[in-house]
Amino acid sequence: MTIPAQATLLLYTDGLVERRRISLDDGIDRAAKLIRQDGALDLDPLADEIMSLLAPPGGYQDDVALLLYRHPLPLEVTIPADALHLAPARAALREWLTAAGIDHDQAQDVLVAAGEAVTNAIEHGYRHIEGGTITLYACSEVDLLHLVITDSGSWKPKESGYTHRGRGIQIMQALMEDVSIMPDTTGTIVRLSTRIRR
Numbered sequence: 101m102t103i104p105a106q107a108t109l110l111l112y113t114d115g116l117v118e119r120r121r122i123s124l125d126d127g128i129d130r131a132a133k134l135i136r137q138d139g140a141l142d143l144d145p146l147a148d149e150i151m152s153l154l155a156p157p158g159g160y161q162d163d164v165a166l167l168l169y170r171h172p173l174p175l176e177v178t179i180p181a182d183a184l185h186l187a188p189a190r191a192a193l194r195e196w197l198t199a200a201g202i203d204h205d206q207a208q209d210v211l212v213a214a215g216e217a218v219t220n221a222i223e224h225g226y227r228h229i230e231g232g233t234i235t236l237y238a239c240s241e242v243d244l245l246h247l248v249i250t251d252s253g254s255w256k257p258k259e260s261g262y263t264h265r266g267r268g269i270q271i272m273q274a275l276m277e278d279v280s281i282m283p284d285t286t287g288t289i290v291r292l293s294t295r296i297r298r
Contacts, residue, residue: 102242106224107170108139108146111235116154116163130154143168172200174239181222181232181251189236192214201241208273214238217249217290218267225253225288243296252287 103109117127134150140232141149147168175196179185193214197207218234226232237248272279277294 103169103171105171105239106139106183107171108135108143110135110150110169111169112166113162115160115164116150118162119156126236127154133296143170149197162220172196172240174237175236176237178233178235179218181226181229181234181253183219183222186215186218186222189218189234193236193238196238200245201296202240202245203297209294210247210294213272213275213279213292214247214249216271217247220251220268221249221251221290225251227241228254230252230285240296243298245294245296247292249290249292250287254287 112131115123117131119127131150131154134153135146138146138149147166148277150166151164175192177189177192180191190211194207194211197210202210214236218236220247221234225234232251232253233250235250237250239246269279269281272290272292276290276292280289280291282289
């Protein structure tokens with residue numbers, strides 16, 4: 101089963117919901133109801149709330165373990181095609197990667213690769229155009245991380261003899277498992293993906 105974005109998964113031992121002379125289904129229903137009504141809480145306060153509200157009088161008589169997971173919403177950020185707006189986009193992506201559970205080292209690789217893609221879109225896609233925008237989209241699916249950077253500018257074709265100032269594409273390829281750059285008449289789409297390290 102694929103967990104939809106913002107869904108909360110609760111895994112627990114029977115000590116959380118099992119009570120003498122009370123149906124096990126009733127205990128499960130109480131736990132599910134708490135998840136539904138307090139699902140907007142951050143996970144740590146939600147775990148505390150579940151443990152507190154499901155505790156029987158006199159406290160738990162059995163060991164209890166619970167694990168909560170919430171699948172993050174995709175990130176979508178649109179910024180003006182100007183290097184001054186790189187920092188807010190980077191900050192939003194860093195925060196999203198943390199919420200998605202991406203470890204620090206891999207998050208750094210993703211931030212650098214995405215930064216190169218956005219910088220290329222600014223420098224190459226809008227080199228003769230003012231007022232454009234760039235959209236950065238990120239999502240996680242099972243064990244894969246996907247980023248899509250879209251602009252509506254016009255990249256100069258490779259065959260025109262244009263040389264890149266830096267090595268942005270090589271950096272993206274070194275840090276991500278799959279990199280594709282797809283120019284068309286409406287702009288350029290850069291797709292970056294990699295397997296999530298655990």
